[in-house]
Amino acid sequence: MIRFLAKRLGQAIVVILLVTVIVFLLLHSVPGGPARGILGPQASPQAIAAFNHEHGFDKSLVQQYWAFLSRLLRGDLGDSYTLNQSVGSLIAQRLPKTLVLTGMSTLLALVIAVPLGVWQGRRRRGLTDYAVTAVVFIGYATPVFFLALILVIVFTEKIPILPPQAPQTQSLAGLFADSRGLILPVLAGAIATVAAFSRYMRSAVLDNLAEDYVRTARAKGASERRVVWLHIMRNSLTPIIAMLGYYLPVLFSGALVIESVFNYPGMGLLFWNAAQTSDYPILLGTVLVIALATVIGSLLADIVQALVDPRVRGAIR
Structure with a gap:
């Protein structure tokens, strides 16, 4: 190891x-x-x-x-040309907010995608499976900015129940104090992620349903609920865990777009403003932080996968 x-x-x-x-x-x-x-x-x-x-x-x-x-x-990312602050301090202010957005979107996506993938795998090739698959593919193929614009139009103009922009605050406490403003950005980030994760989960469930240990568990008299939710789902989570690490660039890139649409005060908005003013130190620092997060996420995904899946541990040894 x-x-x-x-x-x-x-x-x-x-x-x-x-x-x-x-x-x-x-x-x-x-x-x-x-x-x-x-x-x-x-x-x-x-x-x-x-x-x-x-x-x-x-x-x-x-x-x-x-x-x-x-x-x-030395930990010095330089100074912003336009904001008269160090790039490190600017990123330190914005990064926690972006992590909150991506973390909440990913958590919501997993809560929906994992049970949905298991449910589709058990009812494969049925009418409901085809219907859900069609909806999932539409969500997966639709650009994030278009999804965000649709949410804004529906929930701020047609059904005006949510604010059109995220909370404008400098602190994390301020974000959660105006939680209604977080709903649309989190939902926009979760939709495309649900589509991707549910497809992986469905494929993993289908693969595990054909394994010998499933037939053995059923032959021993284990209930179908126990077989599915204890054995099949646990083994099907392995590709999802690996995918989480490798999906970080997609999550961050989606957050950049979402933040610009909802005026969310995170790294994405900082990046877009820097791009418009050609503030190269901020652009370079933001890209480096995203690359570092991607590498760390991939490393953590490999470690967690090795801890969860005995076959990976055996290959490492």
């Missing part, structure tokens, strides 16, 4: 380094560079040269990347 963890940690470090290189090169390949984005298209060559010299953009890309990496190892 220790060798497995060491190997996965080494792979995680390599992935994060590659992400920093790719994102750094992409952000610096924008026409005009950061100076043109911050100072505007009418900026004089002298102003651009002064800006580049002040922020080190007049050096070679290798020198700029090494300076960036050195600051990153």
Whole structure:
């Protein structure tokens, strides 16, 4: 197990380094560079040269990347060009709110998707299974921003029972104090996730229904409820656990869109505002945090999967 963890940690470090290189090169390949984005298209060559010299953009890309990496190892993500704050403090303010949004959406999705997948697996190829599958595929194929807009139109205009935007607050306590404003963002994030997880759960249940241990449990006189909810569901959760870690990039990208639609004060809104003002330190810091969360999520998913599934533990050994 220790060798497995060491190997996965080494792979995680390599992935994060590659992400920093790719994102750094992409952000610096924008026409005009950061100076043109911050100072505007009418900026004089002298102003651009002064800006580049002040922020080190007049050096070679290798020198700029090494300076960036050195600051990153010290925990310094740089300073925002437009907000006059450190990127680390801005992310520290916004990240907990994004985690609340993604966490609540994922929890709601699992509460719905796991029983739904089990129910579909037991009633496979029936009329209700086909009907639910059609609805699930529609939810899975619909873009997140479109789902969010539909929810806004239905529940704030046609049936005006919910506010059109999330609570505008600087604290987590303020978010929960106005819980009605969280309903639509959480629901928008959960719909697409339910569609994905329920399909995986249904497939896993179908695979486990054909296993020998199911026939053995039934032959021993175990009730159908016990067979399904104790044996089949436990073994069917393994791919869902693995999927949670690998699904983190999708969850975060969905949160970025949802936050922009509902004006939710998280990292997504911070990212979009930075993109509009060409605030490169914020863009780079946000992408790095998402990459780090993805790598950590994948690592935790592998560890939990090894603890849950004896077959994975045997393969690791």
